[in-house]
Amino acid sequence: xxxxxxxxxxxxxxxxxxxxxxxxxxxxxxxxxxxxxxxxxxxxxxxxxxxxxxxxxxxxxxxxxxxxxxxxxxxxxxxxxxxxxxxxxxxxxxxxxxxxxxxxxxxxxxxxxxxxxxxxxxxxxxxxxxxxxxxxxxxxxxxxxxxxxxxxxxxxxxxxxxxxxxxxxxxxxxxxxxxxxxxxxxxxxxxxxxxxxxxxxxxxxxxxxxxxxxxxxxxxxxxxxxxxxxxxxxxxxxxxxxxxxxxxxxxxxxxxxxxxxxxxxxxxxxxxxxxxxxxxxxxxxxxxxxxxxxxxxxxxxxxxxxxx
Numbered sequence: 001x002x003x004x005x006x007x008x009x010x011x012x013x014x015x016x017x018x019x020x021x022x023x024x025x026x027x028x029x030x031x032x033x034x035x036x037x038x039x040x041x042x043x044x045x046x047x048x049x050x051x052x053x054x055x056x057x058x059x060x061x062x063x064x065x066x067x068x069x070x071x072x073x074x075x076x077x078x079x080x081x082x083x084x085x086x087x088x089x090x091x092x093x094x095x096x097x098x099x100x101x102x103x104x105x106x107x108x109x110x111x112x113x114x115x116x117x118x119x120x121x122x123x124x125x126x127x128x129x130x131x132x133x134x135x136x137x138x139x140x141x142x143x144x145x146x147x148x149x150x151x152x153x154x155x156x157x158x159x160x161x162x163x164x165x166x167x168x169x170x171x172x173x174x175x176x177x178x179x180x181x182x183x184x185x186x187x188x189x190x191x192x193x194x195x196x197x198x199x200x201x202x203x204x205x206x207x208x209x210x211x212x213x214x215x216x217x218x219x220x221x222x223x224x225x226x227x228x229x230x231x232x233x234x235x236x237x238x239x240x241x242x243x244x245x246x247x248x249x250x251x252x253x254x255x256x257x258x259x260x261x262x263x264x265x266x267x268x269x270x271x272x273x274x275x276x277x278x279x280x281x282x283x284x285x286x287x288x289x290x291x292x293x294x295x296x297x298x299x300x301x302x303x304x305x306x307x308x
Contacts, residue, residue, distance in 0.1 A: 044285065051279035054078070054272060063279055069243045071263070071273045078276045080283065082245045086160055086253030090235055093164025093249050094171055094228040099221055101168075102175030106217075109176070110183035111205045129173035137237035140166040145238060152250055158240035160253040166238055167231050171224040178223060182216020183209060215298045222295035226288045232257040256284045 054063065058078055066079020109121050144166060145157030152161075186209050194204040210217070240252025241262060254262075260277050267273040 044282075044289075047278055047282040047285055051275055051282050054275035054279040057272065058276065058279075060279065060283075063276065064283065067245060069259075071267075071276065076272065078273075080256070080280060082243050083254050083256045083259045083280070085245050086235075086239060087229055087255040087257075089160040089246060089249040089253055090164045090167055090231075090239065090255055091225055091228040093161055094168035095221070095225060097165055097168030098171040098175055098224055098228075102172050102220070102224065103179055103217060105172070105176045106179035106183060106220075107205060107210065110180050111201070111209060125173045125176050128169075129177075133170065133231065133233040134237075136166055136170060137234045140234065140238045154250055156240060156252060158238055158252055159250050160239055160246055161249040163235045163239040163253075163255075164228075164249060166234050167228050170231060170234065171227045174227050175220045175224040178220035179213075179217045182213040182220065185216065186212045215301055219295040219298040222291055222298070226291040226295070229291070230257060230284065230288050231255075232261045236261055256280055260284075 063078050063080050064084070065081065066077065067081045068077035068079045069082050070077040105121070109118055113121060140162060145162050147157070148154065148159060148162045148165075149157030190208050190212060191204055194208045195201070199207065235255045236258040239255060239258060241254045241258060242252035243254060244251070246253045260281055263273070264277050267277065
């Protein structure tokens with residue numbers, strides 16, 4: 001008498017399911033990475049296509065180095081220099097505020113704060129990063145601009161200085177988070193060795209930990225600068241939007257993002273002014289791309305350094 005056949009299929013088993021899930025996750029990650037690169041390339045290509053008319057008719061260097069911005073006059077002038085100078089002043093003021101405060105906060109969180117305080121600080125930083133820029137602009141209009149006008153005896157508080165201060169507040173979460181990560185990545189053996197040699201905790205921090213994390217801190221500053229250069233709403237509300245070339249941050253100014261946001265909705269689609277604004281966007285895109293690329297390369301160098 002023959003034995004009955006076992007018709008039950010062999011089970012795939014947990015290892016097989018895990019391998020399949022791992023392969024699916026890897027495929028999704030790869031597709032997501034290439035999609036992000038493709039989107040970045042598409043943005044750059046679209047900016048170039050829309051600005052091609054202005055580049056051929058006006059000239060890219062003529063726009064970048066031009067000192068006059070009169071896009072609606074009979075003989076239109078499309079000089080980016082007033083907006084470039086205003087953007088530079090806003091970024092300088094923002095970095096003067098957020099770099100020392102941000103780096104000092106990162107050092108405190110990483111090296112001196114206990115776990116409870118560290119958790120509170122990180123929650124506050126995440127909350128700051130989520131505040132809408134228009135809300136900060138309203139706070140700046142009602143509180144910061146009058147304070148700047150009264151304190152420095154100006155005709156108006158809507159200046160590059162006021163915009164820079166508020167943009168500096170917006171850049172703080174970026175600098176604190178990345179600088180704290182860089183400090184946290186320093187091997188604890190370096191700290192232990194310094195303490196064993198008789199250095200205090202503070203001496204260990206500024207003689208060993210901060211120099212070891214200097215490349216990551218520099219990357220944090222670069223990313224903060226990119227954030228300051230690309231900010232739109234706050235500078236549109238607080239900078240004053242003057243078309244002059246400001247020789248001091250205590251004058252009204254306009255920035256590259258503010259000019260694009262303020263004028264793009266009022267121009268004729270496909271016209272020369274429209275194309276010039278896209279050329280301005282292309283310049284802004286190139287500057288922020290180079291800054292972020294430099295910061296990423298510095299961070300990657302630090303990761304390779306501590307991986308050895």
